[in-house]
Structures are given as structure tokens and as C-alpha cells.
Amino acid sequence: MLNNYLLRSGGSLLLFLASVSAVQAASNGKSDLDSVVPAGPMDSASGAPVAWSKPINDQKLHKFVQIDRLEYGDPEGPNNYLWDAQGWVGGDFNKLWLKTEGEGPISGGSPESTEFQALYNRMISPFWGAQVGLRYDVNPNPDRGFAVIGLQGLAPYWFESDTALFVSEDGDVSFRGEFEYELLLTQRLILQPRLEINASARDTPEYGLGRGLNNTEMGVRLRYEIRREFAPYIGVRWEQKYGDTKDIARAEGESTSSTAFVVGVRAWY
């Protein structure tokens, strides 16, 4: 209310103020004690009238989209291209994560693998989010759905980790762990070793997977951050199959290990 706000003023202002409202003197320059708590409903954080806007915007939703790897490899290798992207939208504690990855040969047909995930991420500790959701593979054929439960975050010593258990619609259980580390050669030239491990609880030969450790994929990528958001890289990727998975691959005339030099780009917004 105006009366409470306008205090004693100099005579030169009287004309101006008279046009606004009557002036109430409060010569000590302090507010009335009974003006502190508003009469009507109040906001629990500010104690101010509930209709007022908030002083800060600490509940804003944020978003993040990243192509971690988009690369092209050696034409000699089995899979020439690969993508691995993810993003999130949400607040500090609750986020929706979306992920996709896949790879395939440049010549001929559909990708060897194409995968999508939609996950709810709950922050459970300063560096870790627990994730539950669904994964859907378009390739290899036939399509398959999975339930996902995972843990993603930053492990001590700066290991970026993404681990998940998958249960397919047929009840097949598998595990994947991805770990990345960053070594700063300079502020913009960064060497990134990467390790991915896949394992299955039982044989699923129709998907070329055997029980136990399926494969590992190790990589080292050297990127240059032209901007933080855009970094081309070169690297090498080495894949090795193991156990039954290896036997299946061999039986089908596929390679059981491969090494590929890659060029690619990492970008985010």
C-alpha cells in the first residue's frame, strides 16, 4: 500500500506527491513491524504475498544434448560408422535422459545395431544418478525391447562411468559398462581413453551373443576443442570378442577382433 511506502519528503516534492497519494510520515526510515507478514496467503520461501513472482529462478529446467562420438572408421573394418549421442532435460534431482547409439558398414543395408533409450534419472549422490527406463533396438533384427536399470556418474579419479543392466522382453539379461577418462595435453587438446564392456547372462545366438563376456571395445581419441561445444578428433578403436560370442562370430565368418582408425567429432549444446 502506497501509504506505507511513501515517507516524509522534502517540500519540493509535495506537489508531485500530492498527485500520487497522501503522504505518511515514518521519520525513522524503517518499516512498520506489522507490514512484514502479509495479511493474505504467502509464499513459503519468501514470506511475501503468494501472487508475487519469485526473486530467483532456481527451479528452471535445463537441457543438454551431446554427440559424444560421431565417427567414420577404416573402410577395411566391419563397421565404418558409429554414433553415440545422449541428452537430458530436467532439474537437479530428476531428469529425463535420452540415449542413442549404433554402428554399421558404410556399404550395404541397415546398420548393424541401432539402439534408443529413454531413462528417468534420479540424483542419488553428488556425482551419481540412478537410471531406470526402456531401451529399444531397431537393429539387429528382429526389434527388441529391454528394461534398463543403470548408474551413471563420475567415479573417483575422474572416470566418467555409465553402467546398466538390461532385461530383454525375452528375459535375457545383459550388462554394459562404459568408462571414459580425459587427459589434458593442453587446455584444448585432450586425449580420451575409453573402455566398453558387454556381457550376457545366457546365449542368444540369434543376436550373435554368447554367455559371459561378449566383447570389449577400447579406444583412444585425441580431440581438439575448437570451442568447448565442438571438437573434431582422431583415434583408434580396438574391438575384441570373447568366449561363445567369439565362437559364434567365427562360425559365421565374421571377424573376432578388429582395429580401426577413426576420425570424428564431438559436439554438444
Add this chain to the structure above:
Amino acid sequence: MNRHSHDSDRRRLLRAMGATGLLAGFNALLPAYARSSIGGSHLNAAAAQVPGGKPRDVVMDFHVRRETIDIAGGRASAITLNHLTPGPILELWEGKNAHLRVHNHLDESTSIHWHGILLPFQMDGVPGVAFPGIDPGDTFEVDFPVRQAGTYWYHSHSGLQEQVGQTGPTVIHSAEDDGINADREYVIVLNDWTFEDPHRLLAKLKEMSDYYNFSERTVGDLMEDVSKSGVQAALRDRLAWGNMRMSPRDIADVTGYTYSYLMNGMHPESNWTGLFTPGERIRLRVINASSMTYFNVRLPGLAMTVVAADGKEIQPVETDEFQIGVAETFDVVVQPKADQAYTIMAETMDRSGYARGTLAPRAGMMAPVPALREQPQRTMVDMGMDMSKMDMGGMKMGGGSMGHGSMKQMDMSGSSQGPAGMSHKDHDMGGSKMSGKMAHGTGAMAGSMGTGAMMEQSGPIIARHGPDHHGPGNLTVANVERYRLGERGTGLEDVNHRVLTYSQLRNVVPMQDRRDPSRTIEVHLTGNMDRYMWSFDGVKYSNATPIEFPYGERIRLILVNDTMMEHPIHLHGMFMELENKQDDYLPFKHTISVMPGSRVSLLITADEPGRWAFHCHLLYHMEMGMFRVVRVSDQSGDKNA
């Protein structure tokens, strides 16, 4: 109070005037005091001075506009005040009245907060707390008797408007002779300017919190440390930081990568210049009006006498350099006797840039600009680590720049004065049990490879952290909480000249309210740098309720910094008396920069009824939730349950 301005003719006229201002060229858009040197030769030093004059009531209009202006060597859209950024000097007289009118010409809500000024809370200018904000086209009027003197400032408290220019200086002349007897006074307003949209800047921090940090430790640094201190020590250090997933190079969230640092609105290249006649006493009213940047201020070749902090007079302290946190002000007197120019150097704490100006006897003169010094590093003291309990061996703490210091560089003058003249019944602050010797003692435990020396520099442990780790929104806690008011600011530990410390601030008047505090309120400064979350006690503003100060009571407010960076914590509406062991002469502060891993105690007389904002003055920390309302009322008993 929002008063609709129905006079559309008047508004149209104002817009027309705005357009004229634009046409007049960018020179007109700079404050008078900043207009001294564009293109490097034209000086207008006279306009840079605080005008002064006979005490009088002041009526002043502030027109808030969004305009495209020339700034920091480029052209950008800024929010101006009367076509200026920073805005015009608000000059007031203690004992007289202020009538201020804020006209919003933006197409969004705005506000002006009168930082450090005692006034009725409804005029304090914090939307959503003190008033609803000023709608587009509206005028907000504040009218109050001026109850104080000193150097303050004003700025928008709406969204991120402060970052894009909406700041300005406030000077209040003392009703009585303050004894400073300056021949000349200049305001020195420091800002950080970015050409990025501040909302995008904040989004980047949220997505990648080290986005702006281009001084992380590299493989090359590791090699250097190996050659300096051996493989084992260097690796141990890397492992210790790696285990915590923290970076010792985390000095500033936002750096010179995006910021230009401005002095009175001018880029270092434009070299703001104030004139003087040799022998004159010049009062520099230094205001850190930046959004995110701490500065180290010095005038090479000139000693400074610090005469006021946060507007409030202190007993003069002669020094060579001071660190100024965001939102703080320091008044210094310099007396250049030689007929030469002096650089006013304001280097950022992280050394990623600087603001700079010149004091010169004649236009066009300039002095050398010192090189940026080596970037500082965080230490285990900043982390609140308890070295005595760690298997540290010969671990080298914090790397290269640390650990060469010795006791001589720690200002012990505060602690040597013994406990402040008040009761410390209800907590262990105050230094009566702890002394500088304590620092020697604990330091000796920690080995010889720098740790000991660093521990000697740091203040004594005065408390230990409780079991509450403040949830996922907080990364670390200060296991040991140190008294660090006697320490130099980050990065100034080893500088070989005098550096101001908080412990040197001694009031000119004895404490008025000598009651024992009736309650102690402990607030922890918390955050998760990895996710760019900032909070108090691990809880951000929206999930919290007001802090209650019962009206009329004496409150002891204890701030514990669990994070590894400084936070300038600002309380609106009331001054805080900093318990820095200056007996009955504790200095007043409106903004206290709390060192990492430290515990600070403040006394407040809750005699200003209102809903007052209380927050970290790093703009993006505040916006993320490091904010509370302090409610001074007589009803807190029932509301607090």
C-alpha cells in the same frame, strides 16, 4: 509499489529522448566519469569526480532502458541507466532525504536494489521479497531519510539484468567531517562484461561447469611438478584431487574467456584516467559491481590507506594491495607526490584478465601495466581437510605456487589482540583459546613438503564439521573449520608487499549493542560444482523457508564455507559486525567474503523490520538457489514452527 504512469505523452517524450541519446553517439552513453578517454587521448577527468557540495535533499530519476551501445571494444545490447552503464553516481547526504524514481522502459519487469542502504524494506528493490517488481512502463518510487554515509552501489535484482549493465555507484556524504580530507574523490566501479547472453552463459555452466576454465592442470603441469617435487609427491597430489573429483584450479566459474573487465565502464585499452595535482589526497571509492569476479586492486608505486569498508569508516590501514569480493566496496586514500602517472590495476583473482585505469597529473600520461601473476591454486586448507588425520606423507599440497610462504606473510595483528570484548559463551569463536601458535602446531604435523608452510599460513582450526553432509546438492564439507580472517585472499599469499586482511579492519566507533546474542544461527555455504548447484545447508531457496531474526534481538550468524571457493555473502537491510578480534571495534560489513574451509562469525542487531534478501552475491550462485529471505519480525515464534 507499482505506480502506473498514465501520462503517455511523457513516456513518449522520454522515448524520444532515449533515441536522441543514441544518436548522439556512444560517447554520450558512457557515464560522465567514464567518458575520459575514448580512443586513448581525450580526457575528461573533471567529470570523473564525485561532485560533492552543500548537503541537500535529492530527487533523482533512473531510466532503465535496453539499448545497443559500444562497450568493451564491441557493440552490444545492454541495460542502461539514464543511457549509461554503469549508471550515474547516486549522490546523497546523510541526514537529508532521498527521493528516487525508477522508470522501467524495458519490455520486462525490472528493479533497482540500493545495495548497503538502510531503508524501509518495501523500497529495498528485491522483486518477490520486498515488492512485486516494476512492470514495463511503470515507475517505482522510493523515498527515505538517509541514515548513513559511505560508498555503496545499486543494481538490478531481477533475473540476470545486473550482468548486462544495470549497476551503478552510490556515494553518501557524511553529515559530520569524516576527517578524511580528500582533495579529490573518484569512484572506481569494476564490472565484468560478456557479449554472451547471460542466460546461455548460465546454461553452459549448468551443462558443463568447467566450461570457462582454461587453466586446468595439464600433463605438462604434472611433468613440472614431478621435476619439482618428485614422482611420488606429484602423483599423490593428483590422486588426492582425483579422489575428490575436484580441481585445484577452480578459482572462478566464469573467466576472461568470456569476460572483459571494465573500470568505470571502460575497457583496459581505453584506459579510464583520473587527473590529480601532485601532493593531493585522492579518495578512490572502489566498488566491485561485477557479477562473478573478485579483483586484486593495487597502484604500483603508491601506498594506499584504506579508510572505509562496505561504506563504513574504519581506522586507517596502510597497505599495498587488497582483494575485493563481489559487491564489496573499499575506500582508499592515495597521495601521489611525484609528477607521474600511476596505474590502477585490478587483476582478477583467477588471473584470467584485468581491469585497469590510470591516475595522472595530465591527460594522456600512462604508467606501465604490470603483467598478470601466476594463477593461484586451491589447497587442502580450502578443502577443509584435516591434515593430521590424513596419510599425507610428503604430499605436496596444491602444487607450484603454494607452500613457499612463511609466518611473516600471515597477518597476525588481529589474533595478537586477543578475544573480542564480548562473551563467547555459546560458541568457540573468538580466538581466546586459539592463537597463531596453533597454526604452527598443526602445521608441524603435516610433513615438510610445503604442507607445513601452507598450514602455517592458514588460520587455526576452530571447529569441526558435524555429521550432516547436506545431501546430494553438496560435494564436500569442511571437516575442519578454520578461522581465516587473518589470511590474505586466494593468490596473494606469497606476494611480497602488504596485503589487506579482514583482521585489520577496525571500526572507528565502539560497538553499540553489547548484549550477548540471544540466538546463534549457523548457515553452511554448500554447493555441487559438478552439477552447478548452489545452496545454503544443501537446500536451495525454493525448498527453504525464511531465516527468522526476532525483532530487536542480538543475533550471532555463523557462516561455514563447505565449498572450495569464496562466496561473498550479502545481507540486505542490516549491517553485520564481523567478529575479527578487534575488541569492541568490530567492523561493519554488508557483504562478507567467506574463505573456503572457514568459519566466520557475525553479530547483527535485528532492528530493521522486514523481509530481507540474504544471498551469495555471485550472480549465478544466487540464481541457482544460494539465497534466503531473512525475516525480521515480532511474529517469528509462531511462523517458525
